[in-house]
Amino acid sequence: MNKKISSLLNEQINKELYSAYLYLDIADYYADQGLNGFENWFFVQAQEERDHAMLIRRFLLNNDEVISLSAISAPGFKKNEQKTPLFETLKHEQTVTASINHIYAAAFDDKDFRTMQFLDWFVKEQGEEEKNAADMIRKFELFGNDSKGLYLLDQELAGRIYAPPSLVL
Numbered sequence: 001m002n003k004k005i006s007s008l009l010n011e012q013i014n015k016e017l018y019s020a021y022l023y024l025d026i027a028d029y030y031a032d033q034g035l036n037g038f039e040n041w042f043f044v045q046a047q048e049e050r051d052h053a054m055l056i057r058r059f060l061l062n063n064d065e066v067i068s069l070s071a072i073s074a075p076g077f078k079k080n081e082q083k084t085p086l087f088e089t090l091k092h093e094q095t096v097t098a099s100i101n102h103i104y105a106a107a108f109d110d111k112d113f114r115t116m117q118f119l120d121w122f123v124k125e126q127g128e129e130e131k132n133a134a135d136m137i138r139k140f141e142l143f144g145n146d147s148k149g150l151y152l153l154d155q156e157l158a159g160r161i162y163a164p165p166s167l168v169l
Ligand code: FEO
Pocket: 016, 019, 048, 049, 052, 093, 096, 129
């Protein structure tokens, strides 16, 4: 594998672990607010992000590449400055999408079809994650300002169950 692509994939491991850390922080914020459904939703999301990191790790190992783990930054969610971290979630997912697209473009330039095929799963996953975040914002804007609506939305989000990724390496 081209060194640049290997290095970008290593960086992506860090970005996915940072995503897990960010969503764990948001889950903790909601736990503090007593919104256990929101907490559950973000806790499941944090687990999925960890899975994304592990998939990239496995892909690199399967291709005989060296893994280089680096420090994970503190989560960037500023609890006191925002009414809801949902906007931050969508913005963050858009950043991750751009990062995946950047690696895909590098793989395309290098005719690295194996990496492109691997990343296809992530391209689709990012589409789903952006949609999930946008849907959450829409629902929050519709129902979140009313205590009964917020209670029902919290109940709905409590139903999210963790499932391992559909991609197996
Ligand atoms: Fe793994 Fe939410 O991107």
